[in-house]
Amino acid sequence: MGQDLERYHRQMLLPGFGEAGQRRLMDAKILVVGCGALGTVIANMLARAGVGHLVIVDRDFIEITNLQRQVLFDERDVAEGIPKAEAAKRKIAGINSQVTVEAIVDDVNHTNIEKLATQLPGVGRVDLIMDGVDNFETRYLANDVAVKHGIPYIYGGAVGTVGASYAVLPHTVAPGETGETPWEKVGRATPCLRCIFEQAPPPGVNPTCDTAGVIGPAVSIVANYQVAEALKILTGNLETVSPTMLNFDLWSNIFKQFKVARAYDVGECECCKKRNFEFLDGKFGSSTTTLCGRNAVQLSQKSNGQKLDFDEIAKRLQAHGKVTANKFMLRADITDNGEPYELTLFNDGRAIVKGTKHANVAKSIYAKYVGA
Amino acid sequence: MSENVTVRIPTALRPQVGDQESLDVAGGTVGEVLRSMNTQYPDFGKRLYKSENEINRFINIYVNDEDIRFMENLQTPLKPGDEVSIVPAIAGG
Numbered sequence: 149m150g151q152d153l154e155r156y157h158r159q160m161l162l163p164g165f166g167e168a169g170q171r172r173l174m175d176a177k178i179l180v181v182g183c184g185a186l187g188t189v190i191a192n193m194l195a196r197a198g199v200g201h202l203v204i205v206d207r208d209f210i211e212i213t214n215l216q217r218q219v220l221f222d223e224r225d226v227a228e229g230i231p232k233a234e235a236a237k238r239k240i241a242g243i244n245s246q247v248t249v250e251a252i253v254d255d256v257n258h259t260n261i262e263k264l265a266t267q268l269p270g271v272g273r274v275d276l277i278m279d280g281v282d283n284f285e286t287r288y289l290a291n292d293v294a295v296k297h298g299i300p301y302i303y304g305g306a307v308g309t310v311g312a313s314y315a316v317l318p319h320t321v322a323p324g325e326t327g328e329t330p331w332e333k334v335g336r337a338t339p340c341l342r343c344i345f346e347q348a349p350p351p352g353v354n355p356t357c358d359t360a361g362v363i364g365p366a367v368s369i370v371a372n373y374q375v376a377e378a379l380k381i382l383t384g385n386l387e388t389v390s391p392t393m394l395n396f397d398l399w400s401n402i403f404k405q406f407k408v409a410r411a412y413d414v415g416e417c418e419c420c421k422k423r424n425f426e427f428l429d430g431k432f433g434s435s436t437t438t439l440c441g442r443n444a445v446q447l448s449q450k451s452n453g454q455k456l457d458f459d460e461i462a463k464r465l466q467a468h469g470k471v472t473a474n475k476f477m478l479r480a481d482i483t484d485n486g487e488p489y490e491l492t493l494f495n496d497g498r499a500i501v502k503g504t505k506h507a508n509v510a511k512s513i514y515a516k517y518v519g520a
Numbered sequence: 521m522s523e524n525v526t527v528r529i530p531t532a533l534r535p536q537v538g539d540q541e542s543l544d545v546a547g548g549t550v551g552e553v554l555r556s557m558n559t560q561y562p563d564f565g566k567r568l569y570k571s572e573n574e575i576n577r578f579i580n581i582y583v584n585d586e587d588i589r590f591m592e593n594l595q596t597p598l599k600p601g602d603e604v605s606i607v608p609a610i611a612g613g
Contacts, residue, residue, distance in 0.1 A: 284578075305610030305611055305613050310531055346577040347576075349608065354578075354611045355612075357612040360532075395607055397531070400528075404582075406580075406582050406605075410590040411587065411590065415590075520611070
């Protein structure tokens with residue numbers, strides 16, 4: 149065994165892994181979208197497992213409230229105020245110097261995700277997309293790219309004490325035809341995320357980690373499950389990839405594996421069946437405008453027309469500062485990482501975040517405190 | 521065995537049903553069970569339904585481990601002891 153492989157001895161002992169599997173991992177390129185709670189656990193475990201190339205993209209900086217669950221960061225990172233992607237790169241360099249990490253500090257949106265997944269200089273097309281994000285808009289973008297380009301995508305989500313995960317081995321051709329991907333050739337393609345959840349929850353409906361809280365174990369379990377599925381895919385053990393969606397609640401002691409396979413056969417998915425990439429095409433999702441001279445950013449949501457439930461949102465935001473609402477708008481004072489912001493929400497989901505000129509910051513505040 | 525089915529309530533909807541994790545409810549179909557819950561807890565129904573006969577599309581409902589969309593939807597029959605799970609998309613991370 150070469151010296152470069154010695155550190156992987158314990159996982160190479162596993163049946164279906166071996167040196168061949170390890171070599172495949174070392175040749176693999178993975179895009180980790182989001183480097184918060186899920187993303188840090190994912191990047192940490194993938195780096196330790198010896199994945200050759202990690203592209204880590206995140207728009208945020210590290211805050212003290214992240215340390216309870218975001219395992220790659222420490223107090224020094226908070227004091228230095230460095231971006232999450234850069235801090236992750238620094239940590240991984242000390243964990244496994246055999247891994248190449250590209251740290252990209254940017255918002256992931258419909259204008260750049262395809263480039264990140266398929267055309268990054270020195271990387272090219274990635275072999276897998278890992279979901280470490282905190283909102284459904286970015287998840288549907290990742291799902292669109294995965295299906296369009298035939299790249300496996302592993303969904304993960306966690307809030308409070310609950311979590312969910314599911315591996316998409318995408319269909320790349322019309323129903324009835326057999327695609328050229330390894331998983332399609334052996335009949336292991338799975339429904340995409342939009343087959344399972346046809347629509348994103350409208351803004352303000354779902355609790356977020358910043359309004360409802362989250363415990364570290366919930367995110368760690370999800371992220372490690374995602375990594376396990378990734379290892380199966382990358383080592384070529386496609387027959388062992390779960391065709392079900394994991395869903396659990398640690399506080400209620402419930403673990404479920406929901407069957408989802410029929411979602412592709414019976415459903416009419418816009419994405420993987422009709423090959424209509426609505427998020428990638430910018431038809432859905434949000435857009436931002438910096439409001440000149442006002443130190444504010446406007447976020448416009450292209451939603452399904454559902455009105456926001458101000459009563460519910462107000463209840464969640466009261467723990468963060470003063471909230472006032474009427475029939476037309478809700479205004480909340482929020483202190484995030486020591487910085488004061490004023491969030492104004494309109495009932496169609498449009499928002500103005502005052503206190504920043506940066507679209508990234510405004511989108512982050514929206515995802516954290518309103519949810520999308 | 522109870523004649524009822526058990527309905528698992530997700531965290532986000534528990535405040536609408538008096539903070540209960542699960543409810544034992546009588547009903548022969550998924551639709552009947554949810555209607556009966558809706559009568560008792562109108563706020564729960566407001567969150568669950570998009571229109572009178574349509575569940576919001578970011579919420580899935582499973583009977584045991586099968587998605588009702590791929591059985592008979594709200595007409596999916598239930599037998600005593602079945603478990604109905606209401607599963608919203610989980611966005612955090």
